[in-house]
Amino acid sequence: xDLKDLYRDVILDHNRNPRNFGPLPSASADxxxxxxxxxxxxxxxxxVVDERVEDVRFEGQGCAISTASASLMTEAIKGKTRAEALAxxxxxxxxxxxxxxxxxxxxxxxxxxxxxxxxxxxxxCASLCWHTLASALNSPEPRSVPAVSTE
Amino acid sequence: xxESAQMKNDTPLRTFDVETIRxxxxxxxxxxxxxxxxxxDNGASSQSPNPVIDAVDDYxxxxxxxxxxxxxxxxxxxxxxxxAARDRVMxxxxxxxxxxxxxxxxxxxxxxxxxxxxxxxxxxxxxxxLITHLEHHANIVPWQMVCAQTGAKLVVAPIDSxxxxxxxxxxxxxxxxxxxxxxxxxxxxxxxxxPVAQLVQSAKSRGIATLIDGAQAVAHMQVDxxxxxCDFYVFSGHKMYAPTGVGVLYxxxxxxxxxxxxxxxxxxxxTVSFEGTTYNALPYKFEAGTPNIAGVxxxxxxxxxxxxxxxxxxxxxxxxxxxxxxxxxxxxPGLRVIGTAREKAGLVSxxxxxxxxxxxxxxxxQDGIAVRTGHHCAMPVMDFFSVPATTRASxxxxxxxxxxxxxxxxxxRALHLFGRGAD
Numbered sequence: 001x002d003l004k005d006l007y008r009d010v011i012l013d014h015n016r017n018p019r020n021f022g023p024l025p026s027a028s029a030d031x032x033x034x035x036x037x038x039x040x041x042x043x044x045x046x047x048v049v050d051e052r053v054e055d056v057r058f059e060g061q062g063c064a065i066s067t068a069s070a071s072l073m074t075e076a077i078k079g080k081t082r083a084e085a086l087a088x089x090x091x092x093x094x095x096x097x098x099x100x101x102x103x104x105x106x107x108x109x110x111x112x113x114x115x116x117x118x119x120x121x122x123x124x125c126a127s128l129c130w131h132t133l134a135s136a137l138n139s140p141e142p143r144s145v146p147a148v149s150t151e
Numbered sequence: 152x153x154e155s156a157q158m159k160n161d162t163p164l165r166t167f168d169v170e171t172i173r174x175x176x177x178x179x180x181x182x183x184x185x186x187x188x189x190x191x192d193n194g195a196s197s198q199s200p201n202p203v204i205d206a207v208d209d210y211x212x213x214x215x216x217x218x219x220x221x222x223x224x225x226x227x228x229x230x231x232x233x234x235a236a237r238d239r240v241m242x243x244x245x246x247x248x249x250x251x252x253x254x255x256x257x258x259x260x261x262x263x264x265x266x267x268x269x270x271x272x273x274x275x276x277x278x279x280x281l282i283t284h285l286e287h288h289a290n291i292v293p294w295q296m297v298c299a300q301t302g303a304k305l306v307v308a309p310i311d312s313x314x315x316x317x318x319x320x321x322x323x324x325x326x327x328x329x330x331x332x333x334x335x336x337x338x339x340x341x342x343x344x345x346p347v348a349q350l351v352q353s354a355k356s357r358g359i360a361t362l363i364d365g366a367q368a369v370a371h372m373q374v375d376x377x378x379x380x381c382d383f384y385v386f387s388g389h390k391m392y393a394p395t396g397v398g399v400l401y402x403x404x405x406x407x408x409x410x411x412x413x414x415x416x417x418x419x420x421x422t423v424s425f426e427g428t429t430y431n432a433l434p435y436k437f438e439a440g441t442p443n444i445a446g447v448x449x450x451x452x453x454x455x456x457x458x459x460x461x462x463x464x465x466x467x468x469x470x471x472x473x474x475x476x477x478x479x480x481x482x483x484p485g486l487r488v489i490g491t492a493r494e495k496a497g498l499v500s501x502x503x504x505x506x507x508x509x510x511x512x513x514x515x516x517q518d519g520i521a522v523r524t525g526h527h528c529a530m531p532v533m534d535f536f537s538v539p540a541t542t543r544a545s546x547x548x549x550x551x552x553x554x555x556x557x558x559x560x561x562x563x564r565a566l567h568l569f570g571r572g573a574d
Contacts (some may be wrong), residue, residue: 003513003514003517003568004568006513007510007568007569012569012570014566015569016505016569016570036526038508038509038524038525038540039525039526039530039533039539039540040509040540041539058428062505062507062509062539063507063508063509063510064506064510064569065509065510075319096336117298121513122509123508124511144482
């Protein structure tokens with residue numbers, strides 16, 4: 001295992017300069033994710049109009065893996081429909097957890113997360129934001145999404 | 152690496168040979184990710200030496216049986232080994248009598264026992280339990296639970312920016328309704344050594360009962376419960392070179408006598424009928440069910456091991472390690488030590504600019520260095536210092552100055568990886 005496989009340049013860049021970071025006053029859904037192992041918290045804000053994610057931003061404090069994963073996620077889902085975003089959640093989840101999952105080039109920059117699966121203790125760091133997203137998109141009451149925990 | 156600190160490597164402790172000590176701990180010879188293991192997570196759980204491993208092995212292979220039950224040979228041997236360990240614990244902390252040593256599963260269970268069996272029958276609405284801001288969750292939550300059950304109030308004494316608690320600040324919070332002071336001997340998140348002797352004296356003079364959480368203390372300093380004068384002292388085996396799943400509640404006999412049993416079951420009774428039950432005498436009154444016999448045997452062996460070494464020299468070695476760790480961390484750019492009490496023991500916590508503790512834990516692990524990252528079961532401490540988490544290196548008698556040099560080098564590597572290091 002090489003640390004550079006986990007901390008690829010894309011990850012380090014998105015950790016240092018997270019995209020779509022901050023509040024979103026026009027959000028139609030807010031969801032909170034919590035990782036009790038490390039105390040990291042993530043607040044995800046979504047504006048979904050006509051089944052499409054028109055805008056997404058996140059706030060919170062986390063490690064490089066969780067920050068970069070959230071930042072990459074916001075880039076990837078902006079403009080996608082609810083169904084497309086949930087399908088992407090499934091593919092990223094497979095990328096993070098299934099040893100046999102081939103590096104799917106169509107995932108683009110998200111492929112940078114594939115190194116995480118060699119570090120089992122860190123999979124939750126990368127998946128927290130995605131579980132939070134799925135919870136927000138699946139909730140019938142988007143304004144009161146229950147907090148997501150990785151435990 | 153640091154000349155003044157490096158000198159400590161040679162100057163102290165002619166009587167304490169760390170290499171001899173290390174040979175007693177088999178796990179220290181293994182490697183992790185191609186590097187020799189540098190185990191700096193002793194505050195979470197320490198490793199066991201051969202005498203402990205052998206004692207547990209011998210017990211399981213030759214003597215295992217249930218205790219206090221059978222008349223057959225193995226049961227008598229198991230009982231003798233178990234009770235011999237109790238006697239060792241008694242001498243180890245200088246308790247008056249073996250009836251004052253309750254063998255449990257750990258510090259957490261001991262605090263819960265005192266909360267439910269001592270505090271709960273005593274507390275009335277409006278009474279107060281006094282703790283400090285630096286407690287481990289195990290010395291917070293059981294009190295919150297008993298407060299919810301009784302209407303009592305949890306009062307929290309402040310810490311300052313060094314992570315110290317002042318006797319005066321705690322005394323100011325001791326009021327007519329204060330029933331119990333519960334505080335750590337050594338903070339697991341900050342390393343602060345609390346002035347427990349003075350605190351116990353202050354509490355006693357006001358008629359307030361005292362519980363000291365010694366989980367982070369017993370392996371690092373000699374504890375004398377009679378000199379301290381506390382009502383309760385609690386600690387775990389697995390932070391003092393014994394196996395997990397065994398711990399000790401020391402209680403003053405007259406206090407334990409007045410307490411009702413906590414859990415009911417076998418071994419804690421004298422007679423049982425459907426009309427009523429008479430309880431066993433101390434210490435068995437609080438030991439319901441079959442205990443962790445192998446763990447208790449291991450605890451006894453761990454005490455035997457500690458008694459076999461030069462403990463003052465071992466303590467001086469650990470103090471030198473801590474000083475060297477502070478000096479080494481002081482050379483790392485952007486590193487801030489969390490917990491700078493004038494009296495510290497056993498451990499150092501820190502945050503590093505631009506590198507989250509969780510990332511740091513992974514990077515150090517790749518270099519074979521085991522540290523703890525996270526909130527250390529002390530979320531109020533993290534909130535006080537406005538950090539989500541810290542990285543913590545905690546030391547044992549077998550750690551070396553060379554391991555701390557490796558920690559320093561690995562921290563620099565992390566900074567470079569994250570683009571924070573100067574070239």
